[in-house]
Amino acid sequence: MNKKILIIDDLHPTFKEKAIALGFEVDDLPLITRAETLAVIKDYIGIAVRTKFRINKELFDLAPNLKFVARAGAGLDNIDETIAAERNIQLINAPEGNRDAVGEHAIGLLLSLMNNFRKADSEIRNGIWDREANRGYELKGKTVGIIGYGFMGQSFAKKLSGFDVNVLAYDKYKTGFSDAYAREVSMEEIVKHSDVLSLHIPLTKETKQMVNEEYLYHFKKPIFFINSARGEIVNTSAVINKIKEGKILGAGLDVLETEKFPALNEQSWFDDLKKSGKVILTPHVGGWTFDSYRKISEVLAQKLEEIKL
Numbered sequence: 001m002n003k004k005i006l007i008i009d010d011l012h013p014t015f016k017e018k019a020i021a022l023g024f025e026v027d028d029l030p031l032i033t034r035a036e037t038l039a040v041i042k043d044y045i046g047i048a049v050r051t052k053f054r055i056n057k058e059l060f061d062l063a064p065n066l067k068f069v070a071r072a073g074a075g076l077d078n079i080d081e082t083i084a085a086e087r088n089i090q091l092i093n094a095p096e097g098n099r100d101a102v103g104e105h106a107i108g109l110l111l112s113l114m115n116n117f118r119k120a121d122s123e124i125r126n127g128i129w130d131r132e133a134n135r136g137y138e139l140k141g142k143t144v145g146i147i148g149y150g151f152m153g154q155s156f157a158k159k160l161s162g163f164d165v166n167v168l169a170y171d172k173y174k175t176g177f178s179d180a181y182a183r184e185v186s187m188e189e190i191v192k193h194s195d196v197l198s199l200h201i202p203l204t205k206e207t208k209q210m211v212n213e214e215y216l217y218h219f220k221k222p223i224f225f226i227n228s229a230r231g232e233i234v235n236t237s238a239v240i241n242k243i244k245e246g247k248i249l250g251a252g253l254d255v256l257e258t259e260k261f262p263a264l265n266e267q268s269w270f271d272d273l274k275k276s277g278k279v280i281l282t283p284h285v286g287g288w289t290f291d292s293y294r295k296i297s298e299v300l301a302q303k304l305e306e307i308k309l
């Protein structure tokens, strides 16, 4: 059997080295375009990707020999999982490789929001010394609501453990998961008690636009909101409205409903996000650290070894 793998994204060399050691032939072409990929994919039994483009029916139709897709990251939303399952194409991913990065980044966003780091810093640079407007909140004693208790949610909960917070977690697909770091609760309890809301769920048909006006309306207390999952889970205009109403005290967004320029400039909500002192934006780097770059490749290589071909 031909054992060729095509790497189409920037992956740490560990993956390639391990794959070669396992007897695979590897073409490492991080700059390959979609059209070029479609032209050659028939020759490969495996493809390794990050989020460069969608691995969908068009690609699967041209890939009769494809046995697996290796996603160098956590989210599988850029891969058509249904078609892959129908065609017995296995999916492996590496959330174990970037969970620490995401957990730490979410903590960073939260502390920065609660202490106005971004706003205060830019005020000083503009000659403003305003202590009162930059008075912060402490995490201690607050209730943090986590939606989604997989690798990322668990990592965030664990990183919170030194802050003396009450951590609640809801996961639609799991029960009995209370641990030393979080207590399993219903969505209603999250909505009722949380001072902080952090999303750690995948983007699916069900979660798309889940955090909208109606959802946010039900929160009993003003919240700090963190999204390091996927932008399309959130209706950004609703978040802006809730910031204006004082129901969201701050929003830390590592992911946006529309990402990258120039598309971002076209969004009606982007100006409001930019102007708000209560918003911190990062360019989808929560899971993308120098450390996770290597760890993701190590995890993926380990899973490649275990895959049944």
Ligand SMILES: O=C(O)C(=O)COP(=O)(O)O
Pocket: 050, 051, 072, 073, 074, 075, 076, 098, 287, 288
């Ligand atoms: O691991 C994930 O799901 C991420 O969001 C990281 O995205 P990336 O693979 O760096 O485009």
